[in-house]
Amino acid sequence: MSKAPIVFGPLRSRRFGWSLGIDLSGAIKQCNFDCIYCELAKAKPIDRMYTILPLEMIVQAVQEALANCPVRLDVLTTTANGEPTLYPHLLDLICALKPLTPPHTQTLILSNGSLFGKPEVQRALHHYDIVKFSLDATLSPVFKKIDRPSKNLCLESILEGILDFANQYSGMLVAEVLVVQGVNDAPEHIQALVSFLQQVKNLARVDLSTIDRPPSYKVQPTSHAQLLQLATHFENLPLSLPSRTTPPQMPHLHLTPSAFLELLKRRPLSVEESLHYMPKSALDDLLAHHAIILRKVGLVDFYYAS
Numbered sequence: 001m002s003k004a005p006i007v008f009g010p011l012r013s014r015r016f017g018w019s020l021g022i023d024l025s026g027a028i029k030q031c032n033f034d035c036i037y038c039e040l041a042k043a044k045p046i047d048r049m050y051t052i053l054p055l056e057m058i059v060q061a062v063q064e065a066l067a068n069c070p071v072r073l074d075v076l077t078t079t080a081n082g083e084p085t086l087y088p089h090l091l092d093l094i095c096a097l098k099p100l101t102p103p104h105t106q107t108l109i110l111s112n113g114s115l116f117g118k119p120e121v122q123r124a125l126h127h128y129d130i131v132k133f134s135l136d137a138t139l140s141p142v143f144k145k146i147d148r149p150s151k152n153l154c155l156e157s158i159l160e161g162i163l164d165f166a167n168q169y170s171g172m173l174v175a176e177v178l179v180v181q182g183v184n185d186a187p188e189h190i191q192a193l194v195s196f197l198q199q200v201k202n203l204a205r206v207d208l209s210t211i212d213r214p215p216s217y218k219v220q221p222t223s224h225a226q227l228l229q230l231a232t233h234f235e236n237l238p239l240s241l242p243s244r245t246t247p248p249q250m251p252h253l254h255l256t257p258s259a260f261l262e263l264l265k266r267r268p269l270s271v272e273e274s275l276h277y278m279p280k281s282a283l284d285d286l287l288a289h290h291a292i293i294l295r296k297v298g299l300v301d302f303y304y305a306s
């Protein structure tokens with residue numbers, strides 16, 4: 001059984017505020033996509049989880065983390081080192097989490113949307129306050145190139161599943177479109193994607209973004225100017241262009257070095273963001289002792305676990 005921590009954070013999410021994350025995959029990536037921009041390592045897509053964390057273990061970890069949470073949480077986020085809807089006990093999990101969730105905190109799931117057509121997945125998703133799905137392409141060749149899906153997935157069925165789920169869902173539905181330079185940024189492709197999103201009922205927000213963390217494949221982000229240009233295609237949609245800037249009122253947490261290193265194992269953190277978790281002197285100390293590595297990605301400096 002995986003020894004990786006199940007709960008991580010709290011982290012300040014650019015889009016959802018203070019978030020406590022629940023990782024359903026354990027130490028290894030388990031996803032039915034292998035997106036070229038994924039911040040996790042490349043991995044062959046799978047159709048079902050092979051390492052399945054026991055439900056009771058997850059619930060207990062969440063209970064403990066909530067009892068010791070140092071901030072007022074905005075969201076309790078179900079995610080994965082991969083795709084959380086592959087977890088076979090998702091309905092039981094969300095039903096167990098709901099009574100534990102503080103009244104001011106919303107339940108959120110981050111998904112790639114590929115299994116929204118499955119009745120058992122839909123039953124679980126209906127219990128979440130916020131469902132966020134990513135959608136990078138609605139044309140098959142572009143979809144295969146950017147998301148590198150399992151060969152058992154069919155884009156047409158995925159799109160039907162999203163529409164079907166959206167027709168019935170009463171919570172906050174958020175779509176995320178991530179644009180990769182030279183892959184899914186052609187205006188005709190973006191227009192096709194927009195035409196699909198315009199059919200999705202009850203869409204509360206569309207986040208348009210580009211790569212801002214080190215990707216698993218050698219791909220490039222689009223420029224901010226191009227992103228703004230592409231944004232003009234999103235007519236009649238609640239478009240949001242998230243910014244990396246952290247609000248000035250964001251509190252500082254002063255995590256222990258080991259807690260900070262656990263966060264880094266999950267994803268690289270920008271220096272700007274890291275300063276909200278540890279003072280500069282402590283980060284310099286970890287760097288001097290080679291516990292972390294500093295790397296520049298575009299214009300942004302990131303810390304990595306060494």
Ligand code: SF4
Nearest residue numbers: 031033035038082112
């Ligand atoms: S769906 Fe998410 S976890 Fe899976 S490969 Fe894509 S970015 Fe990575």
